[in-house]
Amino acid sequence: MTPTPMTRELDVDDVEYIRHGTKPLLARLFRPRATGPFPLMVELHGGAWCRGDRLNDTVINEPLARSGVVVAALDFRMPPEAPYPASLADINYAVRWLKTRATEFGSRPDLVGVLGTSSGAHQAMLGAMRPRDPRYTALPLPASAAVVDARVRCVVMCWPVIDPLARYRYAKRLKEGGAPYPEVVDRVLPCHDQYWQTEEAMAEGNPVLALERGERVELPPVLYLQGTRDVAHPRPDLDRFVMHYRKAGGQVELELYEGATEGFITRSPTSPAAGQAIEKIIEFVHKQIR
Numbered sequence: 001m002t003p004t005p006m007t008r009e010l011d012v013d014d015v016e017y018i019r020h021g022t023k024p025l026l027a028r029l030f031r032p033r034a035t036g037p038f039p040l041m042v043e044l045h046g047g048a049w050c051r052g053d054r055l056n057d058t059v060i061n062e063p064l065a066r067s068g069v070v071v072a073a074l075d076f077r078m079p080p081e082a083p084y085p086a087s088l089a090d091i092n093y094a095v096r097w098l099k100t101r102a103t104e105f106g107s108r109p110d111l112v113g114v115l116g117t118s119s120g121a122h123q124a125m126l127g128a129m130r131p132r133d134p135r136y137t138a139l140p141l142p143a144s145a146a147v148v149d150a151r152v153r154c155v156v157m158c159w160p161v162i163d164p165l166a167r168y169r170y171a172k173r174l175k176e177g178g179a180p181y182p183e184v185v186d187r188v189l190p191c192h193d194q195y196w197q198t199e200e201a202m203a204e205g206n207p208v209l210a211l212e213r214g215e216r217v218e219l220p221p222v223l224y225l226q227g228t229r230d231v232a233h234p235r236p237d238l239d240r241f242v243m244h245y246r247k248a249g250g251q252v253e254l255e256l257y258e259g260a261t262e263g264f265i266t267r268s269p270t271s272p273a274a275g276q277a278i279e280k281i282i283e284f285v286h287k288q289i290r
Helices: 058-066 086-101 119-129 164-176 184-196 199-204 207-212 235-247 272-288
Strands: 010-020 023-032 040-044 070-074 112-117 155-158 222-227 252-257
Touching: 010 058, 010 086, 023 058, 023 086, 040 058, 040 086, 040 119, 058 070, 058 112, 058 272, 070 086, 086 112, 086 119, 112 119, 112 272, 119 155, 119 207, 155 272, 164 184, 164 199, 164 235, 184 199, 207 235, 222 235, 222 272, 235 252, 252 272
Parallel strands: 040 070, 040 112, 112 155, 155 222, 222 252
Antiparallel strands: 010 023, 023 070
């Protein structure tokens, strides 16, 4: 992996940010052992909305933190515990909660962005576009907390499921065509059903279709990374999002990695593409959040 511009010592801790009943939800905090304030990136793991946890993307989170960024990698509710929009409510709450604690964690409430991989990248973008959606803001902060919202300075998306409905129909077509088809099909189709439950929900919680519908949304700067051989995240969906986001007035930096497949950073962390992508993430975050 290419060396990061700065290499800082880190403190790594798990903190509880909310509790549902008796179940705590944790954030793994990666904090530079130095004087800030630093940018704070809220990180959302992938797993087709149904699998994974806050440890999934340490290969991204650790070098980002060593460059001088506080990273908070979240756990959030998933099926079978809860379908959409429960995870968006957890994420929105976490962004607000972290803003109220930002100074304590070495950042400031105005220095917060969001990063995600695959389904986590979808949720990062959707939540950033709709920071005030009443379904997503449904979990109130403690009465003593500062009044903050869930707006973010920037979004980093690594191979997002940017159009869940289009990806669902794409996977179903591949399966209906018969074997052999990519193994990702059997991995993601049940999770689409468990998380979304209906195609109507897939259309509603959909960054591409929200733009095509002309919704009034926030448009923070976006870094979009994907491999050219990624069969899990269809290229036409990427192209539609980039076109519509830019048309709406948003900024998108698109980085395509030739020959790279789904999850190339986390699956092949020592590859040249992974190193280049991590350096691009670091550069983008420090450029957007100062």
